[in-house]
Amino acid sequence: MGLCLKLSAVVGISAALFALYMSGPTFSVESLKGARILVTGASTGIGEQIAYHLAKTGAQIVITARRGNVLEQVVEKCLALGAQKAMYIPADMSVASDPEKVVRFAVEQLGGLDYLILNHIGPSPFAFWDGDVEHTRWLMQVNFLSYVQMAWKAIPTLEGSKGSIIVVSSMLGRMCSPFVGPYSATKFALNGFFGTMQHELAMKKSNVTVSICTLGLIDTDSAMEKVRGYTNMTAYPASDAALQIIKAGVTRQSEIFYPWFTYYLLNVKDWFPYLSDTVIRGFYSYEAQT
Template identity: 65%
Template sequence: KVLLASICVAYLAVKWTSPWFDAESLKGARVLVTGASTGIGEQMAYHYARFGAQIVITARREKVLQQVVEKCLSLGAQKALYIAADMSSESEPAQVVDFALEKLGGLDYLVLNHIGPSPFSMWTGDVDHTRWLMNVNFFSYIQMAWRGLAALEQSRGSLVIVSSLLGKMASPFVAPYTSTKFALNGFFGSLQHELAMNKSNVSLSICTLGLIDTDSAMEKVKGVISVPAYPASDAALNIIITGATRQLDLFYPWFTYVVAACKDMFPSVTNFIIQNSFTYSP
């Protein structure tokens, strides 16, 4: 109990000492958001639009992107453009960054959020899918980050990585997905050190999310697990604030911080809870 209380107090102390968010700072900000046709990415696009940012969004489905762009303009975006791209391709991730740099004349926020679809099921040996998912959820991230880094350095910008509690704690039925998120946390955790040691102008935020009520997530966990899902719009706003206030990380909802901090202290308890949270019979 004392340990748990200390972890909660540590979390609150970090939150209370966080820098103040100035919404005005996003007016005219040049932003690229990936995976913005649906879910959290779509909600981020709408928030940036309300703050008066200039936005480029991307995903694969052009028609849906078109509708999101129209809504962004109606919500107050100074500029809203889209580019359809497949992040499993070798060349398209870099082309998306180049498009944003050209259309916006630079970049203040690079928000990497997309994920490829992946089954919610026991691992049955599909290595090809895992390799493909690594391309979409990991390799495209590091490619885009590298392509955008010089522009972010120039603008004193922010790189925001949307990750998951499953990037810190493995769970059943998501082996390929959780591997991609662990890879992201490892890579960008290392990059955070390097940017700091180089006294870089770029801030790098890694966002750890719990279950969020997007259609794709809800479809997967329906009837299998009963964990509360948090609203995508609120998750999106928290990610944006984390980037704008140049914080190293976000834990949303707050208790993901406690779960991540406790999981290695009590591994057998954590494993028991995880394995018994699912409705499953072999």
């Protein structure tokens, strides 16, 4: 197949799918009033912004992260913004018992769950991989296995409420890139596992849906601190990303992409791998790592 024909096919298929995506169910803010929602990784960044968006709708929120003192401040702001309820529970997702403890706390405090938003990540260096298998194993527990634990624990109560699991993933779970080996591995694992869960829940005619949110570079403090000096890629607003994540769960979409053109970049990667790999490497500075 010639290059022009390939490109035409990619553009045509992408345009059709995007039109279908845009014609999907509409987002209703009112539907979130009183909704019972657990948000992880909510002390800063995208998770914090998700909590504030939900608070403005009058939702009932439980948030979690490692630092209780920071979570307390987020809860206070959520209540000021209009949340019906806002509570927090500190947790360390590298501790095997904590993920299920958090779900149990949320269900007990809220009387059930309507949405489970899985957003937390552990810190990982932005560097060439140095062979640290233990860190990779630790990060897999935090970024992947804890998601699986929480989803499985929450499914029974979500079945009763026709609820949704929203999984925050990344382009780096679909497209390999330098300096992020352990992190990328955890995101690939998320996409594989929860993509499979989507099929299995549908085959069981479950009331629960799974939305996978594929994000590009977002302007959180932690992300910007890592990539500064290493790449000239544009970062996009955490508040906008948070709103798209919420919309994905409310409208029960199987997958969303933010920013929107992320979808097309992934298609280009699949159709033109050599060109894409060359372009990807061009976005990063090798000298910054030496």
